Amino acid sequence: MITAFQVQTPQTAPKLVQIAAPTPKKGQVLLKIEACGLNFADLLMAKGTYQDTPEPPFTLGLEVCGTVLEVGEGVTHPEIGARVAVFGGQGGLAEQGVFPADLCLPVPDKMPAEVAAGFMVAYGTSHLALTRRAHLRADETLLVLGAAGGVGLTAIEVGKALGATVIAVARGADKLAVAKAAGADHVLDSDNDDILAAVKALGGADVVYDPVGGDLFKAALRACNREARVLTIGFASGDVPQIPANIILVKNISVIGFYWGGYLKFNQAALLDSLAELMTWWADGRLKPHVSHIVPLAQAQDALDLLEKRKSTGKVVVTP
Structure with missing residues (x-):
């Protein structure tokens, strides 16, 4: 069992729950999640008002950094043990999660997890x-x-x-x-x-x-x-x-x-090429990501409140 911060019904607020550890399907990887970046879209999804809100129950958290624990059928990259960042659209506010392998980006060795997790959507x-x-x-x-x-x-x-x-x-x-x-x-x-x-x-x-x-x-x-x-x-x-x-x-x-998220549906290559260039910019010292709050998963609701009440600057990141 793992801990996850889930929306369980359209009428109820998200909460911490125990769920079965996920298993990667064809084309997916299982990540041990090191950090999850929060976005305004998470607030809207929690309320059911975002344009791409999944059907409940689902785990909040659009973007993560983590280590590959297991790969599904047909996956040759990334390999087990690789450290990656991925925009999955959901599933990030948990100890583990499954995500599309073809959306995983390698993370530079020197990039902290809390930076990598909050990097993709904003930049x-x-x-x-x-x-x-x-x-x-x-x-x-x-x-x-x-x-x-x-x-x-x-x-x-x-x-x-x-x-x-x-x-x-x-x-x-x-x-x-x-x-x-x-x-x-x-x-x-x-x-x-x-x-x-x-x-x-x-x-x-x-x-x-x-x-x-x-x-x-x-x-x-x-x-x-x-x-x-x-x-x-x-x-x-x-x-x-x-x-x-x-x-x-x-x-x-x-x-x-x-x-930005719409490009996953009609021009995934443009999105991934952009992110690859940005990773190079970071490695060259051209970008200085600003993370104002790092919050443990047990306080995930407090992290969302920081966004809703405009008390943060830059990114809010949650760590399991």
Whole structure:
């Protein structure tokens, strides 16, 4: 038996339970889980409101780092004993879990488990969104909303690695300091600054990275330069904004939807190639992942609460 943090019915909150140790099926590997990175999607899945919520019962936790204990039929890579990171979509908040072998990425020897576990979704989202979808250029200005969060901080780092000037928007002095430390050229307080006026004073935005939605989206859209690209990454504010077509028409603005996990269904190669490049960037010292909290599995609900109550910066990671 192993311990897992599960959603057992649509009407009940997730809880720690004892379940049978899983066995890998064809094309799967069994991992001893060293760490699991939490994401806003975990909160939505716990409430049954995420677009890819599995049928209960299921174990929360989208991304993990672990060691291969056993392989299923047909699996030649990774081998038993290999240390890997994988985005499985569920199953990470447990002592062991089974995951698709073809999604496993080798983890650099020097990369800590808590870094590897929280690396894929946050960095993968920002890298693929800014390179493949927004085509961010070195001479452009990137405006990052929710800049001290898990994906926000990675957007700052990836934007700087691509040569852009980065304006970061976050709430409060502590979070602004984290964004500045990640490399932001300018920081703005969403509670106290006039975001529209401030961004315009800095020359406007060529690319907007928005995991927040709501009023910040509206201000950012109006602060866009001509031919800007606005990436809709998520709606952490709970407010899905309506897009005024007249503004995007007059300024030739593109509003681009981006769902990183969707690439597993229609272009898995693009996702894996992006992650492989990011692992190289980390090994070269170009990325400095920020993990604000490491929480034991026994306190998994407390870890989710950190996300929901906006008390974290960067990543929250759970360790069995």
